[in-house]
Amino acid sequence: MRADNRLPRVLHALLHMAEMKGPATSSQLAKMLGTNPSVVRRTMSGLRDAGLLISVKGHGGGWSLKKPLEEISLIEVYEALGQPQLFAIGLSQSGSGCLMEKAADQFTANALAKASSAFQAELREVKVSEIAHQFKNQLESGAGRKQHQI
Amino acid sequence: MRADNRLPRVLHALLHMAEMKGPATSSQLAKMLGTNPSVVRRTMSGLRDAGLLISVKGHGGGWSLKKPLEEISLIEVYEALGQPQLFAIGLSQSGSGCLMEKAADQFTANALAKASSAFQAELREVKVSEIAHQFKNQLESGAGRKQHQI
């Protein structure tokens, strides 16, 4: 499967939007993200439906934040995207009804469930504004000193 | 991406192999797993290289366990498969060098890293024999009572 990049891309877009005065058009965001406007509209529509963004048609229109980054946690973004499939690993699902297969699938599913819980727990703890702060820190350290980079 | 089923499939195969007297041929395993012999050989070769299985050519040959299921943890199986890509979610990786993108990627990668740790920690705690025990429990409850199923 091709990797799903929507989460980091949308986060990236939110950071740019927070630094803009007016709305960002799909074309502008597409250039920032290295994709095209249709992909932006398709991807952002979920965030609008979830109440994180507003979209406006016509002259001077585009996409804007409905609330500040301090009030948006990563889990909200993930959910607004429709909770994209997290794993590239799946179950056997041969449909044979073999009880050994079922047992193997159950243990696999259990390990995946623990991973998913950890992932979502982390997303719940982080606000998008924290990413913005890290960006600003990197700006500073990138300008003068390099020795603090890991 | 298409889901990677190797982990649950291999676990399923190990359970069958533990119940067989002699070696299991790739054809036999392929029927049990709902695939074909080449896939079995390709998949099992990693477990042989990792010292979990032995493969023998010619008459009476096939695949056998090199050690009992009690001594094989799920993490060993996962590693023997070459640690298949766990996530369907990836980073932006546009290569633009945008620091906002980097910050978004770092936070995404961090959440994925926590998920991966949880996944591997769970795999480390479980032996393949435990899956075999669950299979036997399901056999019992499936034979007589159904009321304990969830």
Added chain:
DNA sequence: ATCTTATGTGACATTTAATGTTACATAAGA
């Protein structure tokens, strides 16, 4: 009113990494 700039949306192409398939070399028992 009409033009221009946007989003909204559906259909289809492309990409990518997995599994599936086929063919044949190689090893070893019968």
Added chain:
DNA sequence: TCTTATGTAACATTAAATGTCACATAAGAT
């Protein structure tokens, strides 16, 4: 030497994501 296996490479298929294109719709600008 025949038959049964694994070993392996090459290629086909599949699935799910992103990429692309076309056109409808809405709203400010002229």
